Amino acid sequence: EDASTTLCTYDQELRCSELQAILPVTRTTTEEDRLSLMFIFDTRGNTNLAAGLSIIQTVFICLAVGVGSLLFSNDANQLLLKPIERMMSKMETIKDDPLYAMKMGDIEFRLEEIKQAKLKEQLANMNRCLRWFYMSYHNQKAKEPMETMILEKTIIKLGGLLALGFGEAGAEI
DSSP: OHHHHHGGGSOTTSOGGGEEEEOOSOOOHHHHHHOOOOEEEEOHHHHHHHHHHHHHHHHHHHHHHHHHHHHHHHHHIIIIIHHHHHHHHHHHHHHHOTTHHHHHHHHHHHHHHHHHHHHHHHHHHSOHHHHHHHHHHHHHHOSSOOHHHHHHHHHHHHHHHHHHHHHHHHHTO
């Protein structure tokens, strides 16, 4: 125990963690009385390597967490926040002008028809191989409609039904 406290004083430029002392274990009693051996090794290279690897690991973990949080927030924005904001704006529009709900339904229907016509035109211009890859990708991508889209269309339909039920006189209420 006495030797371990004095290990740090052998060389002033080494820290205690950068020294490794090794004492011989098998000695005879005469060797213990006459000869005292202690081997001290400099482990600065290992310490520097461990410190560098720890820094690299920390940077990698920070990057992984940062990229993961960016991807998560992007998905949350695309799948949750933007559709809710669209629904809120449609509700505000219907609240301000209930008759506009019927026009919104027509606009949505026209936009969907235009989108399908563009898709058919793109498919007609593609060769068979590209068309097959494109169709297989889109069939895997959109199997079921999202709940937010269903809610948006339901809001528009309810607004249209309110406009039909109340008519122009009810829109003034």
